[in-house]
Amino acid sequence: MAKDSLIILSGGMDSVTLLHYRKDRIALAVSFDYGSNHNAREIECARQQCEMLGIEHLVIPLEFMGKYFRSSLLEGADSIPEGHYADDNMKSTVVPFRNGIMLSIACGLAESRDLRHVMMANHGGDHAIYPDCRPGFVAAMSEAMREGTYEGIDIEAAFTDITKSDIARLGKELGVDYSKTYSCYKGREKHCGKCGTCVERREAMAEAGIDDPTIYED
Template sequence: MKDSIIIVSGGMDSVTLLYEMRERIALGISFDYGSNHNKREIAFAKLHCERLGIKHIVIDLDFMGKYFKSSLLEGAEAIPEGHYEAENMKSTVVPFRNGIMLSIAAGIAESNGLKYVLIANHGGDHAIYPDCRADFIKAMSDATRLGTYPGIEVMAPYTDITKTDIARRGKALGINYAETWSCYKGGEKHCGKCGTCVERKEALRDAGIDDPTIYEGWHQYY
């Protein structure tokens, strides 16, 4: 039964969730909020939704690029390099991004007679992204349930698992992760050095997947 909307960025996590839950998903939503890598991600979100026969729409959130403060919105040179555990990675937070996206998705779900909004936040996000943590997701689900007539709920099945766990699920599903985008710099190739590139490489390595990603400057990874 098609009862769900998914927020699908085009990255590893949301694409994996898209395939896992495809039987329930009526609509995929991507948000263009002006980040360096948005366009590259959204192209893959569209590709996978079309492949699965799932309607896909893009919502423009250009006001975030105009009024919000984040290195993600300031061009590739502003993106810090290193591991997510490093303090400087906090600069990549886009304030309340998931709260805004979930609110819009809940309204679209109610307007389309759907009951659930799916989001692919995971355990590795918790260190620096407050709107990816379990308490936040629960609070948002409570808010959407109480603030809509059908009681829209947020489903975030990856909240307490790692990106490596997600990659293992993707491997079992036969997902080609070359058809996903992670790099925050949004160049022609993955930079291989920003926090999300480092996390991507570690997850694929630890899941036993030969990394198909083309990185700047080299072709053998981890």
């Protein structure tokens, strides 16, 4: 199968699962360093995964987001709320139009590399809180990319309509080592176990019947 795609790879569970799921089609993985608390740990996991699979990995700096955008994700570990994604306080973790910015850059990079698709790993659990993960956004952004490129580059978002537990089940089938992924929004050495993404990570692995290899502070 031809390698016709670029993947936006954070280094978390979802994008790493997609990396393994579509590895035969992925020519390039791109991580973005935008100044979040957990960026460095995620990017290191992304690098390790790509090295293991023999996929080229680029890290693109986006310092301006950390400097000018408002989000608890950019303001240090103590600013991160604890609880479930269903809680209203989790809206503070939204980084305004983050996926739109990253997809635009990925689209330009894909066209420069003669690739036809940009893969992203948003999922159904993201929809309620993150506007730039919702199906309507993905469809509109994909159409804009098609219209704005000679080759009609589009977005492939294979997980849009499934849950993180579904992703974990797929990862289990694929043999993904989730100890080499990172999720915690606080960005410490160990996962806090209490922020929205840690809670979701725990729930997904439990529902998928995975023996969670994550080391949590609690």
